Amino acid sequence: MIKAAAHFRTITKHKMLVMKECFQVGLYRQGLLHDLSKYTWTEFRVGCRFYQGSQSPNNAERKAKGCSLAWLHHKGRNKHHYEYWVDYGLDGTKRLIGMRMPVKYVVEMFLDRIAACKVYKGSAYRDSDPLDYFRKGGTDDYVMHEETKKLLTGLLRMLAEKGEGFTFRYIRENVLGKRKGIGGILGTVKAPRIHRRYIQV
Structure with missing residues (x-):
């Protein structure tokens, strides 16, 4: 019961962080729907059983069983994971390759990584942690x-070198093409042009 409560707090804290970040860049629907499958019994029971607090319980399930059924369930239902977009190529070799992700899901994946680092690192979190x-x-x-x-x-x-505020504004105004700020957090000032060493698409 203690592990169940701790796991619930962890995944909810993560979800709330991603939702806040998504709202800051204008991805409202994705912010609301992010990681809802973690609350399904297939995923939640694994989280309760293998909860550690320092890393994903899916890693522990993978070590114990040879694979993580919770992860297989999760990645097939959440488009912000690049693994969702793995499919057979068209070159006739039946080789699995990564398909190009829609930009809005790449942004959600980026925000997901920030939130995960914040949850597991706590006060020790630095903007360079997701890149590392x-x-x-x-x-x-x-x-x-x-x-x-x-x-x-x-x-x-960009996050590691310029920080969160700068990067979120750049995403909203240049990557997603949304100009209007939210509650003064981002403002309406156009983000400055970024050197190509940051963004190459």
Whole structure:
């Protein structure tokens, strides 16, 4: 029961962080719907059983069972995960490749990574953490479309070097093309042009 309560608090804190971030860049619907499948019994029971507090319980289930059924369920229902977009290529080799993700889901994936780092690192969180975690996995090993990877990497680098406020404004005004600010958080000032070393799409 204690683990169930702790897991519920963790996933809800994460969801609320992503929702806040999505609202800041204008992705209202995605903010409201983000990660709702985590509250289904298929995913929630795994989270309760393998809850650790320092990392995803899916990792623990994967180690215990050889695969994570909760993760397989989750990635097939949430379009902000690049794994959702893995399919067979059209080159006749039956090779699995990453399909190009719609930009709005790349942005949600970016925000999801920020929130995950904030939840697990707490007060030790730094704007460079999401980029460090992404690189730690070995960027060449991701089954991700090259343009999707370039946009995600560019945003992560911008976050690490320019900070959250600057990056969120750039996303809203340049990546998603939304001009109107929310409650003065972003304002209506057009974000300055960014060097191509950040965003390459």
